[in-house]
Amino acid sequence: MIVAVLSFLAVGGLAWALRQLAQQLAAERQRADELRQQLKLVRQSISGLTAGAVGMDRRMARLESSARSLSERQETYELQQADEQPYGHAIRLVQQGASSLRLVQELDLSESEAELIVRLHGQRDTA
16 A cells, blocks of 8 residues: 555656646747747848948948049149149239239249230230
8 A cells, every 4th residue: 555655646746747847848938939039030130230231331332432533523623723823823913914024933934825825815005
């Protein structure tokens, strides 16, 4: 009889332990499902961020290209202005009555440049 009671208690203990293990297994499966769902959301977020970064990279490349283009245009404009500046100043001086000699001395123009500017832009006699 004692053996029967001990056997019964042993079977009961094993049943209880098995039930506990089944509950733990169910809890772990639920946790694994939750983690899978979180992983899926993280992957979606990473995909979205990656797509956004690619788009931003393209925009940055376009902006850098535009900045280079504007810089080159500005440099070209400044070079043109620098080339035209002595002649523009010379023309204003001639319109105010300056001689070709003054243009040569003050603006470092060659004599032929100064004479040409005086002929083209100088005051004409109306007599």
